Amino acid sequence: MPSKTRAPRSTAVLRASGVLVGYGAGRESAVCPPIDVTLNAGKALAVVGANGTGKSTFLRAAIGLLEPFAGSIEVLGAPVDERDAAFRAGVASVLDDDAYFPALTVREHLLLVARGHGVQGASALVTELVEEFGLTDRAKAIPTALSSGQRRRLLLAAGLVRPRKLLVLDEPEQRLDVGMRDRLAERLTAECAAGGSVLMATHDPVLVRSVAHSALLIAEDAVRRISPDEAARAIEAL
Numbered sequence: 340m341p342s343k344t345r346a347p348r349s350t351a352v353l354r355a356s357g358v359l360v361g362y363g364a365g366r367e368s369a370v371c372p373p374i375d376v377t378l379n380a381g382k383a384l385a386v387v388g389a390n391g392t393g394k395s396t397f398l399r400a401a402i403g404l405l406e407p408f409a410g411s412i413e414v415l416g417a418p419v420d421e422r423d424a425a426f427r428a429g430v431a432s433v434l435d436d437d438a439y440f441p442a443l444t445v446r447e448h449l450l451l452v453a454r455g456h457g458v459q460g461a462s463a464l465v466t467e468l469v470e471e472f473g474l475t476d477r478a479k480a481i482p483t484a485l486s487s488g489q490r491r492r493l494l495l496a497a498g499l500v501r502p503r504k505l506l507v508l509d510e511p512e513q514r515l516d517v518g519m520r521d522r523l524a525e526r527l528t529a530e531c532a533a534g535g536s537v538l539m540a541t542h543d544p545v546l547v548r549s550v551a552h553s554a555l556l557i558a559e560d561a562v563r564r565i566s567p568d569e570a571a572r573a574i575e576a577l
């Protein structure tokens with residue numbers, strides 16, 4: 340359900356120019372070469388590369404959790420600022436951080452997120468997502484009583500239960516079985532068809548081939564824009 344409430348000023352949903360990311364004192368501790376990339380509305384961009392090349396770090400910068408050492412990132416026509424209400428309304432993210440409300444059941448968790456974002460018909464949407472993500476039997480369970488794969492499904496459902504223009508996913512395939520990966524691919528394809536955009540770091544060649552419109556290959560010596568097929572082959576060769 341991509342948000343229809345806030346239109347970007349141009350079709351560029353995300354624009355990164357000369358972005359250097361990393362941890363520590365300054366640009367000499369950048370984890371990868373500078374990143375230049377544009378993601379347009381209705382498109383999915385896969386960020387691929389070997390372990391530790393900086394994919395998650397770039398995603399963290401794109402959602403305002405990390406300040407780049409250099410360069411700029413604009414999301415929905417404005418500099419990234421996760422404190423900005425319009426940014427928070429437009430950007431949904433699912434990182435690999437197992438962030439959940441420990442005391443809430445699956446259903447309560449999803450209802451809280453939906454209602455917090457003003458979703459009309461939240462209850463029906465939650466029921467739909469709980470079913471789609473195979474959690475109907477576990478709807479009354481708290482997160483610590485779920486398997487790691489079920490918890491992952493909950494977090495993905497939480498990313499999808501709220502309005503958004505940009506969906507940022509860090510290795511969404513992690514801990515999902517093949518059937519669930521296929522459903523996720525269909526979901527993300529539908530997301531783009533409905534005008535939403537997807538930025539995802541992934542090691543899954545199937546997801547890249549079936550969902551992405553373009554890809555960014557991060558390597559130690561260079562960051563290159565490549566086709567989904569090239570990206571899938573690069574993953575398979577790692």
Ligand SMILES: Nc1ncnc2c1ncn2[C@@H]1O[C@H](COP(=O)(O)OP(=O)(O)OP(=O)(O)O)[C@@H](O)[C@H]1O
Pocket residue numbers: 362370388389390391392393394395396397540
């Ligand atoms: N919080 C942190 N503090 C310091 N260094 C970090 C931190 N998080 C990650 N790193 C380092 O930054 C580099 C890039 O990490 P990042 O998680 O972005 O890689 P990645 O491409 O997402 O890898 P993977 O495919 O394994 O998830 C790695 O060398 C990693 O060890």
